[in-house]
Amino acid sequence: MSTRDFPTAGAAVLRLLTALLVSLLSLATAALAEISVTDVTGRTVKLEKPAHRLLVDDGRYLIALSLIHPDPVSLLTAWPKDINRIGPAVYRRYVEKFPQIEKLGQVASSAQQFSVEQVLAAEPDLAVFSLSSKPSDAQIATLEAAGIPVVVIDFFNDPLDNLEPGLRLLAAVTGRSAQAEAFIAFRRERMEAVKAKIASTSTRPKVFFEAHAARTSECCASPGNGNIGKYIAFAGGENIGNAVIKGPVGALNLEYVIETNPDVYIVSGGPQMEGTNGLLIGPGYDESTIRETLARVVARPGISGLKAVTDGRVHGLAHQLLNSPLDILTVQALARWIHPELFGDLDLDATRREINERFLAVPLDGMSWVDLK
Structure with missing residues (x-):
């Protein structure tokens, strides 16, 4: 081999190294x-x-x-x-x-x-x-x-x-991780604000949450160790279903509810309650319909005499806000209802407006929470 062959060999090696580098970069890009x-x-x-x-x-x-x-x-x-x-x-x-x-x-x-x-x-x-x-x-x-x-x-x-x-x-x-992190930060800030205020009190009002209330004549679908029961605890309440319902959801009998005599009664409903005696609430329903149907739910025998009812601590929530990433609205509503002395000035409408403006592709409107009185 003459010395004139070395440049050609060097060029071949260079091409080989270049191809190898491109291949490695491609593999790295694919891995990323x-x-x-x-x-x-x-x-x-x-x-x-x-x-x-x-x-x-x-x-x-x-x-x-x-x-x-x-x-x-x-x-x-x-x-x-x-x-x-x-x-x-x-x-x-x-x-x-x-x-x-x-x-x-x-x-x-x-x-x-x-x-x-x-x-x-x-x-x-x-x-x-x-x-x-x-x-x-x-x-x-x-x-x-x-x-x-x-x-x-x-x-x-x-x-x-x-x-x-x-x-x-x-x-x-x-x-879409960047977009999710923005919403998670928004949600977490408000969750932490609720948590901090709840830490300032040892009072834990007894809460009866009835899901799909009055959908049938039987009483009463309610959360246990999971589902919205954990939100109730987070918001500073004592879920009365927690002691007797071992799964996330279950049923309470009316006698147990009357005996427990909760301080706060919260009802969920929505369009799925059409054709029943349940609460009609959420987008598409006017305030008079919402209040009338909530009053009808509360007037049931056994329910109407509860301490929560006589004390005026009855509230309604659209079931569509449960099991949903919009749960911060549920948490804020629960906090305001369970501890009005701490959260009387909490503005759920302001939270919803910011969610609508900053995040939701289709804004949430209508009346999704209500106080009976």
Whole structure:
């Protein structure tokens, strides 16, 4: 080999090194682009890129997405169309702003029987299920074998602890983490403000929370060790269901409620109560309807004589604010009702206005909380 061959050999080595460097940079970029999340069950799920064809089993996840994306419907391929969980008036707002919502595929909700076939037919790039009704391990394996990643989140069993990581997960898989962190900071600041004031008192009024009150003649659906029961404790109350209901939700008999004689009585209702004797409240209902139906709920035998009723400490809340990322409104309402001496000047309307202006793709309006008196 002559000396004239060295430049050619050097150039070849340089080209080889350059190609190797480009390959390594590509691998590094791919690794950085990969999304890895851990769901509420402890499962780690990886995506090559942000999801844009989500399947969800609860309409309230649409509200969660609307806090972090200006067009949440564009992220979905299928949902349960469980309109009562967000309310017909709210759904109409979504239809007006995002007509594509009516063309989305429909799958079973978390309150119905799960169907692998429905999920496969929707061809999502990620399926999001609720902890309270998640598919079995075998069903998840079937979906994953078909190339459909699965994550599980929880806005129902223990929303106080699981809502924030659930919202973070939804943001991570859709590439909207910065937007989620802004809302989480907003929510956390207000949660901490409630927590700080509650720490200043040892008084714990007894609270009776009746979900879907008067939907049937039976009494009384109520939270136990979880669900809104944890919010009641956070807001400085003693949930009377906590001592006898071992799961997140259950039922109290009327005799127990009368014997406990709660200091505060809170009723949830909404459009799902149409055709019953329950509370009609939330977007789409006027104040007179809300107050009349709440008074009807309170007038039931056994309920009308409770200390909370005679003392005028009766309140109504739209059920659509439960198991929802809008839970800060629920927490503030509970705090004001349970400890009016501490939170009498707390302005829920101001909180809602800021959420509407800064976050929600479709603003929340209407009357979602009420005092009977």
